[in-house]
Amino acid sequence: MIKTAVNGTGRIGNAAIKQISQRDDIQLVAINTTQSLDTLIQLLKYDSVHGKYQGELYKIDETTLKIGKDTVKVLSSRDPNNLDFGDAEVVIECTGSLLTTEKAQAFLKNSVKKVVMSAPAKDDTPMYVLNVNTNNYQNEAIISNASCTTNCLAPLVKVLQEKFGIIDGLMTTIHSYTNDQRILDGKHSDIRRARAAAINMIPTTTGAAKAIGKVIPELKGKLNGYAMRVPTVDVSVVDLTVNLSCDVTKEEINQAFTDASENEFKGFIEIDNEQRVSGDFIGSSYSSIFIPDMTQVVNSKTVKILAWYDNEWGYTSRLVDMAVFVGSRA
Secondary structure, three states, X not given: OEEEEEEOOOHHHHHHHHHXXXXXXXXXXXXXXXXXXXXXXXXXXXXXXXXEOOOOEEEEEOOEEEEOOEEEXXXXXXXXXXXXXOOOOEEEEOOOOOOOHHHHHHHOOOOOOEEEEOOOOOOOOOEOOOOOOHHHOOOOOEEEOOOHHHHHHHHHHHHXXXXXXXXXXXXXXXXXXXXOOEOXXXXXXXXXOOOEHHHOOEEEOOOHHHHHHHHXXXXXXXXEEEEEEEOOOOOEEEEEEEEEOOOOOHHHHHHHHHHHHHOOOOOOEEEOOOOOOHHHHOOOOOOEEXXXXXXXXEOOOEEEEEEEEOOOHHHHHHHHHHHHHHHOOO
């Protein structure tokens, strides 16, 4: 069982804590948070999006928490150099503030041998997406798990590239708002994200499409896109349009994703044949939920597809999987 610590208790950090507590292949031994322990327990127990945590959850003492199967040491420091994660082997970095190898190296002491960032790195730290490029993993100590959108997009792109060949393409993620935005108009480095998230559709940037070149090198420079932040609290959708190297039909595209969902991407790609809507996918652990009835083909080579993803829970599922993956190769 891989022993892990979670650094940061925002939306992704808390989801990781809860998921780890319910798995038998990974153990949570430590958390670092700037919240009080009582506040942390409240936010773990009650979630406005994902509902009430159903496992055991209580405070043992002022620095120890019981959650699910795990007894967890709770630390509180903004300086990673001051942290002692006990016998943790892998640190899941969820603060969003330690996104370079230089900064994350502070975790590599005592028993910690691996660090997984829960966001794209701000330097050349290696980026991996499970079942897309993890066969190239070189046992690096510090890696990025990419973004939630890249984790949805990359499996889709890999299927299309390997089956048909991609010339180029554009992507839009219609994305639920996040804590990076403002509830009411207020200061932000992105002037559009400064506007009230719950009442506006907000066009903004995403690095998800360009990041594909880091995990599928042959597609470097061939994909780009942007994000449209919308007034929903969770679940997003990738709208991908690509020009393919060969003639295809809608049926061939859909069959390729059905085959992938039953084979190399089983557990990662789901097929939605029930014409569901975004709220139906809250809590989904899949990376991509492909929507076959929305597939469109023009002139036999231009293809548009849609895929849902829970940008919180689904992404966190891959993040925890990645911690197990790298930890088992320590």
